[in-house]
Amino acid sequence: MTTHIPHKEHSEPVHDEGRRLSGQDAKTLSLSALGGALEFYDFVIYVFFSTVVGTLFFPSDMPDWMRNVQTFGIFAAGYLARPLGGVIMAHFGDLLGRKKMFMFSIFLMAVPTLLMGLLPTYETIGIAAPLLLLLMRVLQGAAIGGEAPGAWVFVTEHVPRRHINFACGSLSCGLVGGILLGSIIATLINAFFSASEINDWAWRLPFILGGVLGFVTMYLRRWLHETPVFAEMQARKTLSEELPVKRILTQHGSSVVLSMGVTWLLTAAVVVTVLMTPPLLKQVTGIDAQLMQEANTISIVFVMIGCLVAGFMADRFGAGKVLALFSLGLAITYGIFYSSMLKATDHVFSLYALSGFFVGLVGVVPGIAVSSFPAAIRFTGLSFSYNVAYAIFGGLTPMGVSFFMAVDPLAPVYYIAFIGVLGVMIGVWATRRAQAHA
Structure with missing residues (x-):
């Protein structure tokens, strides 16, 4: 018979709340972040070589537009597989242990990524080539669906509560x-190899590299320990044994809405500001592609810095307040950056870096979402909310923004401004919830 913990956000095992971050905490954080970085590398490397993949894995006489649709359709399949893979792995993470699923998610990512680099092309095996590519992509999606929520739950149940946001x-x-x-x-790859070499064999290198590094990280993760929170729940026999999605939706609906809301902010900030802006500006302004790529790289570095600063501030001033501040900052700085680029590109590096810093609001998102669910169903609750919201908003945002670009070239600015206002509202709500459960 399943024993449920009381329906309250923080009624869970307590683990050394007052201590400082230790060397073991630093080890846990570094190995978790390394694994997460490599899994996201494995997931997005497909995009960087999508043109080559489309040429090699589909018939040569296929129209270009149809080949692009097929190629990016396979890419999108990874997003569609996220919710199912994430919820299933999260259930077993709540039942069997955080570490087991944390190890399995990186294994499930490393294998298909390595195989993608070894797959025969359409010229060799015909229609089986794109079908195998699709299967690998679905497995990648299932893996990434469990990795991010699993990592967030894993580290927050290791570190003291006052350091969760950092x-x-x-x-x-x-x-x-x-x-x-x-x-x-x-x-x-593009700098060291010619176009013919990349088409012949060099395109395989980043996939093989990702697979190999995934196995290395999996080996390193074996030194991590199960979380104290899960171990105590296991000892007290307070684990949730059923598939708890129904319980999550019926008893923790507000937590689901909050977690989906902050995930919406995350997808908008990353997809529009980091991924879509370079091609959109190139399309609208004709800005040099190499210049835009360099500015984008610098912006991503500042996103990483912003994540650390936002997490540090959230532990001191409250995650909701910092989310509201960074959301407002993103709306203002991105509006200035994008509208300025329509007139001149003199300050592309500094303005893109500044808006990238405020994309660091994604560093606050997981702390708010993780704290919304009680420990026994935390992994499942977070994974369900995060992956469903990511599949919806991550999939619809590019199409929506691209559609409204035909009406007004400032469409991305309007969308990020809306997201900024939404972020302030969610930040206020998160602050009030935290105060109510303090």
Whole structure:
């Protein structure tokens, strides 16, 4: 018979609340961030080589537009697989242990990434080539669906509660670092190999590298320990044995809404500001692609810095207040940056870096979401909310912004301004919830 913990956010095992961050905490944070960075690298490297992949894995006589649709359709399949994979892994993480699923998620990412680098092309095996590529992408999506929520839960149940936001900010910094690593590797591949070499074989290198590094990280993660919170719940027999999605939706609806709301902020900040802005500005202004890539790289570095600063501030002033501040800062700085680029590109590096810093609000998001659910169903609650929201908003945002760009080139600015206002409102709500449960 399942024993439920009381329906209150913080009625859970307490683990050395007053202590400082220890060397073991630093080890846990570094290995978790490293694994997260490599998993996100594995997940996004496909984008950087999508043109080559589309050429090699689909018929040569296929129209370009159809090949692009097929190629990015396979990319999108990874997003669609996130919720199911995340919820299933989260359930077993709540039942069998955080560490087991933390190890399994990186294994599930490393294997298909390595195999993607070894797959035969359409010319060799025909239609089986894109089908195998699709299967690998689905497995990657399932893995990434469990990795980010698993990492956030894992570290927050290791560190003292007063350092939870900095821990989550450090992890978010690592995840963004995976995107940066993908950009750097793609740049190096294009710099050291000719177009014919890349098409022949060099495109495989980043996938093989990602798979190998994933296995290395998996080996390193074996030295991590199960979280004290899970171990105590296991000893007290307060684990949630059923698949608790129904319980989450019926008993913790407000937590689901809050977690989905902050995930919406995260997807908008990353997808629009970091991923979509370079091609959109190139399309609208004709800015040099190399200049925009360099500015984007600098902006990503400042996103990582912003994650750490936001996490540090949130532990001292409250996550809700910092989320509201950074949301407002992002709305203002991105508006100034984007509108300025429509007139001149003289300050592209400084303005893009400044807006990138405020994208660091993603460092506060996991701390708010993790703290919304009680320990027995925390992994499942966070994974369900995060992955469903990411699948919806991560998938619809690019299409929506691109559609309204045809009406007004300032569409990205309006959307981020809306997100800024939404972030302030969610920040106020999160602050009041935290005070109510203090």
